Amino acid sequence: MADDDRAVKNKGLDSEVFHIGVTDLSSGVVERTRMRRFLDFLSRLKNPLTIIGIVIVIGLILAAVLAPFIAPYNPIKIDLTSKNLPPSLDHLFGTDGFGRDIFSRILYGAQISLFVGIVSVLGAVVVGVPLGIFSAYRGGYIDTLIMRIMDIMLAFPSIILAIAIAMVIGAGMHAVTIAILVVSVPIYARIARGSALAVMQETYIEAARAIGAPGVRIIFKHIFPNILAPILVEMTLDIGSAVLSLAGLSFLGLGAPPPYTYDWGRMISDYFSYQAVTRYWWQLTFPGLAIVFCVLGWNLLGDGLRDAMDPKLRLKLSKAAKKIIKDLKQKQHALKRSFKSNKKVEVVN
């Protein structure tokens, strides 16, 4: 009702001019510069190391998805006639003590590593980020309380806390995933809180508050999208370290239970023996190389994303964008003049 009144009172406001101004602001320039920014962002990913990272990550995802179709052998089928065979054309990475093809097992193992890595990191984001933003948004003793709890969790070396949690939940894939998830929650809570505190100084948050937007809306609609960049970088890097933690936990016997014995860390753990070290090197080497590649790929991609998102390297506006902004300023100027010349505009309180 109040809005209608204002519209009636502001008859002097030339609706057409106003309309053009708003359309340009909202769609034209913003969309075009956004597109440019995105292209610019992509062009900054064209660093050789980042490309290697992208290739490795895509390769891993393909290996995980296509494993049932491209794996030459069944990863869990025991074949005692081909025990402990060294790498050959038949068995690219050799076979293990039960005659299972290590190459096939590694391909299937990518499923477990990627699943646990991605799910635990996504889970940590889903829990940690709202916690961090809420903490920053509320402030006061709630903020102190939440952050102290996070500090206490960070007081443990992460693998040690993960061991304790996985042990309590009981061996299994869900236990490892939850353990890694819980351990990484404080990292996201801290990043989210730090970035949210910076964003909350901005005028648009003040504006949202002034028009009476509820807290939930401000958190998810205004703060969250603006702190996404650092969180995305951390996520990419964290998938790598989640894969490492998974490998460590599996090595300690806290990982995936049968039939998921083709998990990379568990393979190393199962094969590790004096005999294997002295005679069957391939059984220990290749699963480990798979872990190294996987972690390296995510790390390279994460480093590349971080550099590309670095605001210090943001694009200098292209000529086209500058022209659009210049036009827009002229239009705004015209709009202002039309306001001034029209004395009928009343001050609305």
Place this chain on the structure above:
Amino acid sequence: MKGLYAYIIRRLILLIPVVLGVMLITFILMHSIPGNPVAYLGGSGKLPPEAVEKLVKIYGLDQPLFIQFFLYLANLFQGNLGTSISVNPGANITDLIVTAFPHTVELTIYSAIIMILVGIPAGVISAKKRNSLTDNVTRVGALIGVSMPVFWLGIMLQIIFGVVFPIFPILWAGIHEPAVKVTGIYLIDGFISLDFRTIVDSIMHYALPAIALGALSLSIVTRMVRSSMLEVLGEDYIRTARAKGCSENATIYRHALRNSLIPATTVIGLQIGGLLGGAVLTETVFAIPGIGRLITDAIMRSDYPLVMAGVLFIAIIYILSNLVVDVLYAYLDPRIRY
């Protein structure tokens, strides 16, 4: 100097809630373990009911949870970490940890030496010759270093330097016992009893595990020193040093290195704490009977009290090492007001 003491005391006081919190977490985890605690205190359900009742009384399991927590705290502050149930049934966990800890300390010392003696020079050289071949090799090496599982690197070192080129022993066992055993750390005991064989044995047996454990931290320190060195090299006082005609080496080692090492100190200190966590895996690979091995054995045999005690112990050492780092940082950097 007076301010520094006040700072240390303030930090120690601030430590109390963190340590209590850590104890609360291990307590909660202990109580979240499915099943009846008596089952793992007194052997799985084979006890007569009267004995179970007695055990429940002795351990205060009939009390409300928060009273149990205070009982737990009281035990901890008396140095009583509980009793092992399956790794070494009936043994006092505190004794087990006290016997195991020197081995972990020795391993950590060697790894820290490798991390500092290799990491800092590598970082400095990498920064000095920015974008050269050396720099790129160092950077890629550091990247691979942070991507490697500790235990796998240990196994690879065993294969390469223990089997293919048999230079080092594969396993830890077999260090010559020194005449005097004061600290339990072979290297130090060897020096005390002037036993040359123990010293050499200690170095040989710890070489591979120390490299395996130190590689991750080494890579992190190298990256850190490189980036802080590059940052310092862009400062005004470096330009001043060059302008007044300082030689390149004097500029780098006297002006830049000292300032770039301040942030590196933090990372090095944190890594020393982190080495303790990695030790769990390394000790398992090389069969070193340290805290890490103790925890692994306890996991394999579901010895819950031992796992939690080990976790708590490592967490507290980690917290203390972080405190030392912060104090050291405040001491080294006069710009920090405490």
